[in-house]
Amino acid sequence: MTNSAAHLFPLAATIAGATPNSGLRARLKKVAPRPLPHTDGRTQHLQRMRAVAGGRSDDLVFVGGSAAAVWGLPMLGAWPPTVEALAGRHERSRQNGAVSWRRSDIGDDDLEAVGPWFVTTLARTLCDLAVSAPFVAAVSALDHGLKPTVTADGGRVYCGVEREELIDLLRRRRNDRGRTRALAAIGFADPAAASSGESLSRVQAYRLGFPPPLLHPRVDDERGAAEHPHFEWQTAYGEFDGVDRYARALPDGARPTADVIWNERRREDRLRGRGKAVARWTWEDAWNPPRLRSILLSVGVRPVRRAAFSPDAFGEWVMSA
CATH class of the missing domain: 3.40.960 (Endonuclease; Chain A)
Known part of the structure; x- marks a missing residue:
């Protein structure tokens, strides 16, 4: 991305540099997922994200499994029970009500607007899953993300990613925890897998x-x-x-x-x-x-x-x- 995240995302600078005020935190504690119909896990997770976003006066940057839901990536196993969002630079990763706040070294180039959502890019989302998800779940998401195109929430089609892009992004991460297993998952992934x-x-x-x-x-x-x-x-x-x-x-x-x-x-x-x-x-x-x-x-x-x-x-x- 050529534009800075602070310009594209009104909350990005706040999230990166300061701790959100206690009033917003208190409102988030009161947010509960709305009653859900009998839908698939990804749809239910997106509904939880909408419920959480509706309880705030500003915008969230979604990461991890929540970003995967926006990008239309499969989740082999259960979807996260809480919404995953970017924590402030000086905050620890923790769960607060319906949101799991994730601390990360995410930069401006790692963020993208996808419809109404602010999320990590497809490449960054796949790398995060490769590092943190069980191996088989990571491979499933990578098989999908390496295809020529992916269909995100709302039906818009985006270009998939190249394997070399993921390897380069992974090697540039400051934290090398999980890197070996993530590289194995990226190497094992095959976009020819249809499901x-x-x-x-x-x-x-x-x-x-x-x-x-x-x-x-x-x-x-x-x-x-x-x-x-x-x-x-x-x-x-x-x-x-x-x-x-x-x-x-x-x-x-x-x-x-x-x-x-x-x-x-x-x-x-x-x-x-x-x-x-x-x-x-x-x-x-x-x-x-x-x-x-x-x-x-x-x-x-x-x-x-x-x-x-x-x-x-x-x-x-x-x-x-």
């Missing part, structure tokens, strides 16, 4: 020692028609079956019809006709490493190294360095 379920599956398969698959390869059947399975290994194709896979072809609230299921079965038969087995798994399988391992072994996919799992600071089992 968070595919991102999760790819991470788990790697953790289990399986070779990396090709993503969405073109497979021509005997008639010359092209299919694009989610994954391809030497002996098998892999298909992640998320609910949205069938829902995309149906009206809102409709259940998969016999025709939809039959067409998918015919597609699977055409893939088998190319001489490879087809493995299918669901969210429950992808979150269960022993089950996913059994599924892949059953179609002849073999590990090429020992499974590399170790507990991280979040209690999640992640790749050993």
Whole structure:
């Protein structure tokens, strides 16, 4: 950004240099998320952000998971229960009512206006998630953010980021805490992954020692028609079956019809006709490493190294360095 954050964001200078007054803090304590309809987690988080912003007389700079919600990034797992906003330069990170205040070395070039929101840039948001989120959640967000475009809240389309930009930004951070794991997540990310379920599956398969698959390869059947399975290994194709896979072809609230299921079965038969087995798994399988391992072994996919799992600071089992 060429303009200074202080010019674009009326509150930026206040946040960076002073502690907001106690009156504003007191009002924030009274802000509670409005009653939410049965919506997805990102939509609910955005509603919490609107509720918090409506309780202030000035503007907030949203960071972390809240910035991810504005940028339209997926959050593999639960969205933050509180809104995440930038703390003052001389303040500590802490939770105050409905807001978690995050202390950070954010500069003017790290801020951007996205519709009505003031947030960290897409690149900075992805770097922050790579540092702070569990590895699999970071990879899911990075897979999405590395695509040519992203669709932010409000429907506006923005350019995605380049991997080299993220690496450079990460290396320029003053605090190197979490940098090694963040670089691993950035290096592992692949914009060819079409969904968070595919991102999760790819991470788990790697953790289990399986070779990396090709993503969405073109497979021509005997008639010359092209299919694009989610994954391809030497002996098998892999298909992640998320609910949205069938829902995309149906009206809102409709259940998969016999025709939809039959067409998918015919597609699977055409893939088998190319001489490879087809493995299918669901969210429950992808979150269960022993089950996913059994599924892949059953179609002849073999590990090429020992499974590399170790507990991280979040209690999640992640790749050993």
